[in-house]
Amino acid sequence: MKRTVDVNIPLGPIHPCFKEPARLKCEAKGERIVGVEVELGYMKKGIERIMKGRPWQEVMFLAERVCGICSVIHNMVFIEAMEQISGITVPPRAAYLRVIANELDRMQSHLLANFSYCYTIEHETLGMYLLDLREQVMDELERLTGARVTCAYMIPGGVRCDILPENAELLQVSLDRIEKDLRRYTGMFADGPMIALRSRGVGILTQEAAQRAHAVGPTARASGIPADCRLNHPTYRQLGFVPDCRQDCDNYSRIMVRFDEVARSIALIRKCLQELPSGVIRGGGICKAGETRYSGEAPRGELTYFIRSDEFGRIVDIQIQTPSIMNIEACCHEMIIGADSIADVTSTFVSADPCIACTER
Amino acid sequence: MGYSLIWYLKEFARTAWIKKFLFAKTAPLTTPSYFRGFPEPTGRICQHALFCMMACPAPGAIEVVHAGNGWMPRIHKGHCIRCGLCVEACPHGVLKSGRILETMEREGSSLLFSFRIAIDPDLCTGCGNCATACPVNKQIDAQLGAGGHSSSEEVIMRVLDGDVQVLHEEKCTGCKTCETSCPTRAIQIARILEGTQQPPEGSGP
Amino acid sequence: MSLLQRIKNKVRARSIHVAYVDVGSCNGCDIEVLACLAPRYDIEQYGIFVHNNPREADVLLVIGAYTPGWEEKLAMVWDKIPPPKAAVAIGNCPISGCLFNRRETFVDPPVKKHIPIAAEVPGCPPRPTEILQAILSVRDSVFANWEEEHP
Numbered sequence: 001m002k003r004t005v006d007v008n009i010p011l012g013p014i015h016p017c018f019k020e021p022a023r024l025k026c027e028a029k030g031e032r033i034v035g036v037e038v039e040l041g042y043m044k045k046g047i048e049r050i051m052k053g054r055p056w057q058e059v060m061f062l063a064e065r066v067c068g069i070c071s072v073i074h075n076m077v078f079i080e081a082m083e084q085i086s087g088i089t090v091p092p093r094a095a096y097l098r099v100i101a102n103e104l105d106r107m108q109s110h111l112l113a114n115f116s117y118c119y120t121i122e123h124e125t126l127g128m129y130l131l132d133l134r135e136q137v138m139d140e141l142e143r144l145t146g147a148r149v150t151c152a153y154m155i156p157g158g159v160r161c162d163i164l165p166e167n168a169e170l171l172q173v174s175l176d177r178i179e180k181d182l183r184r185y186t187g188m189f190a191d192g193p194m195i196a197l198r199s200r201g202v203g204i205l206t207q208e209a210a211q212r213a214h215a216v217g218p219t220a221r222a223s224g225i226p227a228d229c230r231l232n233h234p235t236y237r238q239l240g241f242v243p244d245c246r247q248d249c250d251n252y253s254r255i256m257v258r259f260d261e262v263a264r265s266i267a268l269i270r271k272c273l274q275e276l277p278s279g280v281i282r283g284g285g286i287c288k289a290g291e292t293r294y295s296g297e298a299p300r301g302e303l304t305y306f307i308r309s310d311e312f313g314r315i316v317d318i319q320i321q322t323p324s325i326m327n328i329e330a331c332c333h334e335m336i337i338g339a340d341s342i343a344d345v346t347s348t349f350v351s352a353d354p355c356i357a358c359t360e361r
Numbered sequence: 362m363g364y365s366l367i368w369y370l371k372e373f374a375r376t377a378w379i380k381k382f383l384f385a386k387t388a389p390l391t392t393p394s395y396f397r398g399f400p401e402p403t404g405r406i407c408q409h410a411l412f413c414m415m416a417c418p419a420p421g422a423i424e425v426v427h428a429g430n431g432w433m434p435r436i437h438k439g440h441c442i443r444c445g446l447c448v449e450a451c452p453h454g455v456l457k458s459g460r461i462l463e464t465m466e467r468e469g470s471s472l473l474f475s476f477r478i479a480i481d482p483d484l485c486t487g488c489g490n491c492a493t494a495c496p497v498n499k500q501i502d503a504q505l506g507a508g509g510h511s512s513s514e515e516v517i518m519r520v521l522d523g524d525v526q527v528l529h530e531e532k533c534t535g536c537k538t539c540e541t542s543c544p545t546r547a548i549q550i551a552r553i554l555e556g557t558q559q560p561p562e563g564s565g566p
Numbered sequence: 567m568s569l570l571q572r573i574k575n576k577v578r579a580r581s582i583h584v585a586y587v588d589v590g591s592c593n594g595c596d597i598e599v600l601a602c603l604a605p606r607y608d609i610e611q612y613g614i615f616v617h618n619n620p621r622e623a624d625v626l627l628v629i630g631a632y633t634p635g636w637e638e639k640l641a642m643v644w645d646k647i648p649p650p651k652a653a654v655a656i657g658n659c660p661i662s663g664c665l666f667n668r669r670e671t672f673v674d675p676p677v678k679k680h681i682p683i684a685a686e687v688p689g690c691p692p693r694p695t696e697i698l699q700a701i702l703s704v705r706d707s708v709f710a711n712w713e714e715e716h717p
Contacts, residue, residue, distance in 0.1 A: 390607065396693075420668065421662070421667075439658055439661035440658065440662050441658075441690075442664065442690035443689065
């Protein structure tokens with residue numbers, strides 16, 4: 001006689017598929033999951049408390065190290081929030097260079113997320129291809145800013161260094177090569193029968209469920225919600241940016257949305273290089289007192305900084321709202337419940353691209 | 362699928378494929394010259410302006426120490442985050458890292474410091490620790506540095522009638538010695554940094 | 567040294583299993599360790615296999631500044647690893663706390679006072695080439711002579 005047993009399965013802080021420590025306690029009835037409890041708190045360092053009372057040149061590096069994968073966007077949102085408080089305008093050449101750095105960072109983060117997913121469903125070959133492609137993007141980021149990760153490229157009033165004409169040529173050549181490889185790998189992912197077996201129809205997040213759980217970023221865009229903070233940014237509006245959206249709400253469409261965004265980033269960088277205006281790259285400017293709330297689009301969703309500063313430009317109060325908090329909530333309370341087997345829990349969790357370091361700073 | 366056995370055998374028998382398979386090597390691992398590594402001395406003479414220590418965001422990463430007859434900045438590798446601010450802030454170009462110095466010369470970009478002194482009158486007790494501890498005060502008037510009173514008008518700050526008065530804010534070098542010696546945390550130094558650019562004549566795209 | 571011990575030394579130096587533990591970092595160093603797996607900085611060509619199981623590991627990579635969430639758990643993980651073993655600290659965070667070492671923070675650097683560390687790699691984050699050099703130097707200094715030092 002068959003008997004289903006209620007089990008509590010802990011997916012612990014150290015796990016082959018999670019890169020960061022988080023604990024998922026799954027309650028399962030036989031193989032079917034009925035409930036999930038998330039336990040975070042392994043990475044709390046108190047960054048917001050350290051930031052109080054410090055000027056921008058120290059807070060900028062702390063903000064970058066909230067998350068090392070999406071470090072450029074943390075830098076950009078913090079600096080643009082300080083510029084909004086102090087009324088500093090950025091010269092147009094610096095604004096375009098900022099977009100180039102931001103899109104390069106987005107490309108490498110999406111390729112890393114897709115490598116993580118392919119590694120979780122044991123397709124190591126495609127994962128290694130994507131990781132090799134990511135190395136080419138990191139080369140370009142290093143050529144532009146001088147460092148691979150945590151570049152510290154933007155300061156209030158502009159950027160730190162300019163792009164030389166010969167480096168712009170090399171960037172164009174690199175982008176052509178990256179685009180050709182990307183098309184091949186996207187085809188491999190889209191046509192693979194084993195991948196479709198494990199990704200199509202797995203981890204459904206309907207549009208109502210996504211709105212109820214306030215999902216953001218590619219997780220929401222794969223469920224048909226076309227929300228993207230880059231639509232509110234003047235430079236992106238000038239370049240004519242349109243977000244990518246898909247309608248089937250499973251693992252497969254989340255990964256495909258990321259591939260689409262990489263292709264769109266390549267097109268955006270090409271347009272920036274074509275239309276790059278001439279001029280200075282630093283406009284100067286001193287940070288003043290004020291209070292603001294500023295949002296930007298990180299690779300994982302909407303990132304918001306609430307800042308209050310005093311008359312010397314030092315931070316009095318700061319709060320950071322990162323996208324992974326909402327995505328983990330959407331994942332654990334909507335996507336995993338009702339999953340067909342334990343093996344699908346890890347692949348669904350990784351497809352929502354959680355960044356635990358962002359979630360607890 | 363139009364792929365037959367003969368096609369597969371022909372694919373694997375290509376010389377290009379066989380050569381790649383037997384002689385594959387990973388690319389040589391070199392660090393590019395424009396990578397922003399740990400700062401290194403250029404050979405210019407350090408003149409103890411201490412702007413590198415003011416700009417460094419990591420605690421305990423850089424300090425200016427005696428080296429022979431003069432001074433030299435020393436970097437602790439376990440603390441330095443390789444940001445390059447000390448290279449940009451030094452007015453004499455004593456440190457180098459990656460291509461930061463060439464970029465500064467070509468574009469005329471620089472980092473400018475200014476320091477502001479803010480004293481909270483409710484917390485200040487008028488003890489005078491800040492005026493005694495300040496190294497610039499000690500240079501201007503040695504009597505004030507030894508704990509006495511000062512009659513000179515050239516010092517940055519001094520105690521008069523039980524209150525601290527700031528006379529010359531522009532002479533402050535931002536070392537924050539007064540902040541660490543204040544018992545009530547009444548005095549605060551703000552290090553204000555601005556990134557500016559003056560493109561040299563006859564250049565630019 | 568008998569023939570068996572010589573063979574053991576040689577075999578241990580040629581096949582190393584690596585487990586990594588993130589005790590509260592920003593993820594930059596974590597991603598550079600993953601970049602070592604990439605075909606460009608291929609770490610598997612030296613016989614080094616990166617996975618996440620402490621019970622089968624020889625080298626433990628410690629990444630991050632020690633947060634309060636890992637109070638006694640890191641020592642437990644270190645005890646689970648059977649000898650011969652070595653721990654390598656990657657990045658500035660386990661050496662000195664990097665930027666988080668201020669008065670108001672929750673972290674407790676350095677990691678050296680919680681578990682014994684055999685090698686350190688400074689940098690924030692260090693390049694994959696520097697991480698590779700550190701792991702290979704641990705191989706030469708710790709594993710190649712293990713039988714002589716621990717009879």
